[in-house]
Amino acid sequence: MTDHYEDDDEAKKDRVLKNSQVLGFIARFWMRRPWLFWPAVILMLVAIGFDLALPWAAGRLVDAVATTPREPPEAWAAWATFVGVYLAFSLIRNAAFRFWNPMAAHNMKAMTDEAFRRVQAFSADWHADTFAGATVRKLSRAMWGYDSVSDAVVLWLGPALLVLVGLSVSMIFRWPGVGLFALATVALYIASNLWLTVKYVRPANLKSVALDSRIGGALADSITSNPTVKAFGAEPREEARIAEVTELWRSRTVITWNRFLDVWLIQNMILVVLQAGLSGLLVRLWALGQASAGDVAFAITSFLLMSGYLRNMGENIRMMQKGLDDAEDVAAYARMAPQVPDRPDAAHFRGQRGEIVFDKVTFRYKSAETPLYEDFSLAIAPGERVALVGATGAGKSTFVKLVQRLYDLERGRILIDGQDIAHVAQGSLRRAIAVVPQDPALFHRTIAENIAYARPDATREEVELAARRARAHDFITRLPKGYATLVGERGVKLSGGERQRVAIARAFLADAPILVLDEATSSLDVETERQVQAAMEELMAGRTTIVIAHRLSTIRGADRILVFENGRIVEEGRHADLVRKGGAYARLHAVTEGMI
Template sequence: MTLLTFFGRGSAFRDVLGFTFKHWRRQPLRASAIAAAIIGATLADVMTPLFSGRLVSAVAGGSAHEPAAWDAAMSAFTMLVALALVTVVLRYFAFNGITVLTLRIMRDVAADAFYRVQRFSTDWHANSFAGSTVRKVTRGMWALDLLDDTILLALLPAAVMLAGTTVLLGWYWPLLGLAVAVGAILYITLTLSLSLGFVAPAARLANSWDTRLGGALADAISCNAVVKAFGAEAREDARLGRVTAKWQARTDRTWRRGTVNGTAQMSMLLVLRAAVIGLAVLFWVEGAAGPGDLAFVLTSFFVLQGYLREIGQHIRNLQRSVNDMEELVEMHRQPLGVVDAPDARPIAITRGRIEFDRVTFHYGAHTTPLYRDLSLVIEAGERVGLVGHSGSGKTTFVKLIQRLYDVSGGQIRIDGQDVAQAAQASLRTQIAIVQQEPILFHRSLAENIAYGRPGASMADIVAAAELANAHDFIAQLPKGYGTLVGERGVKLSGGERQRVAIARAFLADAPILILDEATSSLDSESELLIQEAMERLMQGRTTLVIAHRLSTVRALDRLLVFDRGRVVEEGDHAALVARPNGIYRRLFERQALELVRGLQPQDDALRAG
């Protein structure tokens, strides 16, 4: 079985090696120079036993005082030193070259993976653990380092050594060359078969549990506040224990299979050693080989045996690095989901008029569309509330405007421009959004506020914070605007995070604003500050408000009531409340009733007092 056949049997090997060679082709001269240096250094190793044998023949065949013996010994000695020098110099250049080659590839792989992860669909991120994704990328990067070393610094010289030694021994003793060639091929075949068919499947399963372990750790750590809130530390310990037990069992099986593989390889080398040394002794008995010839054969075999012994380890490293890179390569093969059109251009939004023209949309493989032929217009500067039960299509509506998904039919136009033909980055930079649960980076408050306009001056940042009613609490912090907010902003309260998000939207100064109304869980003081800031933020902008508490949308210009992907009611608050048996009226009355029930215990307590 050849290496080509071995690789052809496993799609994972084909995919990973193809991925690696593609990156090599980005540095063709460096990769070729490394290969040439390694081949030259290995050929010097191949020739070393030949001149070692000649040195032994010169020493054994005459006295040091005889000119012919002296010249032969000195010639062999000089060649041995020269070959060693060639090996040192060429390996030095090869190792320096592969350092640059591999580091550049690792950098490119990390950048490419990050580029793709940033642009994967919203659904992909919703279904992926951040910890697992990071583990796939970092594990794949370091596996690529091992793969480069294994192919260029290990398997390539081993192949050259095997071919060179077989040819050289076969030139003097054809039977010995044949024995080395057959034995080496059988050894490599055994090693490849065990690695691919016996060890690799177990390693692949162990890696999948390694990824799950990373995901489980990240999930529990990122939700530590919830764990503490419910006193669930022991429960999470037990949950992780179940995952680590599975990981341990799968990894143990992989390592044990690797031990079996190594033992089989050593046994095969023992048989080959006996065959080669036995043939060499037989040639000596028959007078076909002298002391120098025996030294030549034995030295050649022991050098070759070192390479062959390491081939087993190198193939195990190859198999392990391929397994470790599989998930990274698969990530690179996944479609981005929403991609820019080939001729996409920046979109210019000046007024902010939004038009849905017979839009049809369904999620993924769902056969029933959420929207079917939805048509409506939101005029420039209009403030519109999106109302409806959970799952009615409100959030999807604003995600389609941002082009987080592609429509199945129809068009969405902003100021007459089809968003599907616009560059996504230019579209989203002109749409500001304040989410229900704002997400902040673990960076300074100034950096978070300026995220939509990174070149903003400190004066602009402070002005935006003042408009968002955030400046006062920021100024009271020990480091002010330089304060780090923690992962996802955990160092701030909910109201403070909301005000920072509103400041971010103020500074972005986008013509279209999306507010995922989020004051329902805040205290009265924070709610009042945020409502004031939102009122200021909406002025002069086309605004869409996803309404959770209907009392917050009473002053908007128009309300759209969604039900199962259709706009079933439309109008301002007064008109919709006056509509008999309307969905909006029922929702409003229900919330009003809940508010009255919530206030009743307080009134009872006051009367009792």
């Protein structure tokens, strides 16, 4: 069996971004709120200044208490300076976070909102090729990736670098050998950390991240298909399938974590060298009479400060890299153009007649070698009821998708009420087309919200009227919470017929000039079908109606039946005329014994 999740890995290989590109993507969010970003940075720099002063304050205190004869006032003054320096550092750094935190929350929200908007704008093909669960994991992970990278770069790595270089340079002026040793050790630590993280840890981490997305896709695929799983008693099979994916994640993640441990060990060995070198060099200078006890205390305090920053730097470099990997997918989305974009000058669709014209349309699916439609032309008059019939793959569903502009054409144009749909805003176009699919998917929201999705500003009375016209009101009022009943994910708490009637009620409420019915009564029992057919007659009145037909009962009254074969119309006419003709339609009618 082919593992379809490999597609995700291949796609990731094609769009791996450089760290600098992802970091640039994140930095652009910082610049959106300079009134929060710059105060945070300035306060952080002031706090760093006090942090740099801490070893000198500690050395002064030790010198003051080590002098003879004792001078308590000087010692207490040195003590006050030592305490004051750390207090100022703590208060100012805390103040910096007061600006940083609201900026981070705003930016994390904006990143998620914009990524979701971007994903929604991608084509039907993109969504068909991408696991929804994996996409959800990528969007949610990117938000925290931003947080990790921002904190690492601005709050930790930047200040750490300033403190480490500042202390090393200050030592160079007083003890050149000690300062150069400290600077060389810091440079070795940072360089090795960066190299090991990028070259040794990151490849393993990218695989872990991809497998994390794969787990999300696999879980969503199984959970949303739970009714099918239960129908076939396939729970053990699905558990084994998920276990296979999680086992692969486990094995890859252990490798990643162990590589982090390897880097951590190397870093700590470098810190041991720094500790031994700094303290040893100052003890030697003390033994030679070239350094005081306060200078030794300075060296110890400097090591504690530097080791803390270096340790944080190592952890934050790894955190930054993980954050960059987590945000990489959303950064890539931001660079991807929508596959079916609105034109910059796209006008709002305006039309109430519902005239549809295909003018020499050529269209092929991206995976097809030859066009499905080639120089295809057709006109549907305003208010006409047209049924589309034919074998699977003949082009019926594609016809409707092209009317909705879910795909762009290779050549030709489609006009609705005289407007080229390639030149109008897609959202306004689709609001003029009410679609009742064969298997309607509802939101995990209330029944009232699902019906009102067609018109969010509808009143409760309008929602109930639409439900009555769809013959849904009676079953809704029998539910414990009535219109406030949650329908479950994709409407699983309702029967097929109930979901269908909610979708029909939604179409009533939309009041669009064009109506698309994809065998909209297929899930209804005979009695309810008669009622809904009567309601749909009312709904179709005055509207252009396209029926993708599988059942004879839905197309007997059509003004025109179009018989599709391989993207071409091979016959058209009314039901009785086509049956008498004895052609393709009559053969379909005979084979299905009245079911088309």
